Amino acid sequence: MTTRKIAVIPGDGIGPEGIDAGMSILERVNAASKLGLEFVTFGWNADEYLRTGISMPHGAMEDIRNNYAAVYLGAFGDPRVPDMKHAADILLGMRFQLDLYVNYRPVKLLNERLSPLKAKGTKEIDFVIFRENTEGAYVGMGGFFKKGTAEEIAVQEDVSSRKGVERIIRYAFEFARKTGRPSVCMADKNNVMRYGGDLWLRTFEDVAKEYSEIESFHMFVDALTMQMVRAPEMFGVIVTNNMFGDIVTDLGAALQGGLGVAASGNINPGKVSLFEPIHGSAPKYAGKDVANPFGAILTAAMMLEYLGHQAEADVIEQAVIDAIEANETTHDLGGALGTKAAGEAVGKRLRL
Numbered sequence: 141m142t143t144r145k146i147a148v149i150p151g152d153g154i155g156p157e158g159i160d161a162g163m164s165i166l167e168r169v170n171a172a173s174k175l176g177l178e179f180v181t182f183g184w185n186a187d188e189y190l191r192t193g194i195s196m197p198h199g200a201m202e203d204i205r206n207n208y209a210a211v212y213l214g215a216f217g218d219p220r221v222p223d224m225k226h227a228a229d230i231l232l233g234m235r236f237q238l239d240l241y242v243n244y245r246p247v248k249l250l251n252e253r254l255s256p257l258k259a260k261g262t263k264e265i266d267f268v269i270f271r272e273n274t275e276g277a278y279v280g281m282g283g284f285f286k287k288g289t290a291e292e293i294a295v296q297e298d299v300s301s302r303k304g305v306e307r308i309i310r311y312a313f314e315f316a317r318k319t320g321r322p323s324v325c326m327a328d329k330n331n332v333m334r335y336g337g338d339l340w341l342r343t344f345e346d347v348a349k350e351y352s353e354i355e356s357f358h359m360f361v362d363a364l365t366m367q368m369v370r371a372p373e374m375f376g377v378i379v380t381n382n383m384f385g386d387i388v389t390d391l392g393a394a395l396q397g398g399l400g401v402a403a404s405g406n407i408n409p410g411k412v413s414l415f416e417p418i419h420g421s422a423p424k425y426a427g428k429d430v431a432n433p434f435g436a437i438l439t440a441a442m443m444l445e446y447l448g449h450q451a452e453a454d455v456i457e458q459a460v461i462d463a464i465e466a467n468e469t470t471h472d473l474g475g476a477l478g479t480k481a482a483g484e485a486v487g488k489r490l491r492l
């Protein structure tokens with residue numbers, strides 16, 4: 141059996157509690173299905189950064205790039221590090237240096253009871269958002285002119301490359317083809333962002349021609365937010381840029397029951413990729429055994445899916461669905477359990 145290494149980075153705040161719950165599930169599934177995964181935990185977080193001044197040791201990025209199949213990460217953010225330096229070095233560092241250009245965000249309602257929309261249930265709320273993860277406004281290009289004066293000007297660049305746009309759009313179409321999703325919608329704002337938007341639209345139309353069996357359509361991102369609420373069933377796969385994706389994926393999380401149940405993947409196809417629940421470190425809940433661990437557990441399932449273990453990923457998702465159905469959840473989903481007990485409620489329902 142070949143062994144594949146997984147880097148586990150619990151991080152700050154509620155991150156470690158979610159990762160603990162996810163790891164107890166992963167270890168059981170790994171042993172029962174003989175997946176051959178070896179988990180290596182790294183204690184990089186705000187405590188470590190404040191103690192040593194080092195966010196990530198020299199050579200660690202190369203080690204992860206060369207020797208690991210995936211990264212399983214909790215969350216970063218600590219009020220004692222207001223500039224988020226350690227988080228930027230580790231999380232954004234990995235996104236850019238490992239070229240994790242696909243941000244994969246399934247929006248799937250797991251139980252009708254969690255729907256915030258009248259008359260929209262599990263059948264209607266089930267689509268996937270792909271957010272471009274390495275370009276756009278997040279490259280940090282721009283500058284000030286006459287900073288601090290009354291005439292101050294700030295310029296923030298939004299960067300789109302043909303290569304960057306094409307690869308995320310192609311990934312969205314490939315995913316639709318592979319999973320039998322009927323359509324891909326590209327959302328932008330090309331009526332205002334004329335140059336970047338024009339590149340996105342031309343690229344989308346070019347790539348769509350190669351996937352004639354999949355319906356393709358374009359929407360302005362403002363209209364997209366309205367339709368995600370009015371008629372979520374019209375979407376199969378959505379693809380959009382870094383900033384619009386950042387915003388619409390939070391709306392997606394609200395549609396599926398909140399930040400506590402949403403998982404995400406930061407993927408470089410075929411290479412080491414990073415999986416994290418979409419919530420942050422929620423400092424006010426840290427160490428109190430109240431945070432919902434389902435986002436971290438569903439993230440573990442997503443990581444297994446990426447590693448080619450779809451059956452095991454499905455078993456974990458089904459166990460979460462069954463725990464929600466039994467109302468064995470944390471408070472945010474209407475239950476009365478703590479983090480640990482909610483994780484155990486999933487663990488005892490694993491049908492391995």
Ligand SMILES: NC(=O)c1ccc[n+]([C@@H]2O[C@H](COP(=O)([O-])OP(=O)(O)OC[C@H]3O[C@@H](n4cnc5c(N)ncnc54)[C@H](O)[C@@H]3O)[C@@H](O)[C@H]2O)c1
Pocket residue numbers: 154214215216217218219224231399400416418419420421422423424430431432433435472
């Ligand atoms: N990827 C990341 O690591 C990431 C993402 C977002 C925010 N952050 C950081 O996290 C810190 C806190 O940020 P924030 O308060 O804006 O976002 P947050 O996601 O940490 O929390 C926002 C609110 O959502 C709810 N929530 C989040 N996760 C939950 C869970 N698992 N169970 C139940 N409720 C949950 C809570 O009410 C919480 O107050 C900041 O330092 C921020 O920069 C990190």
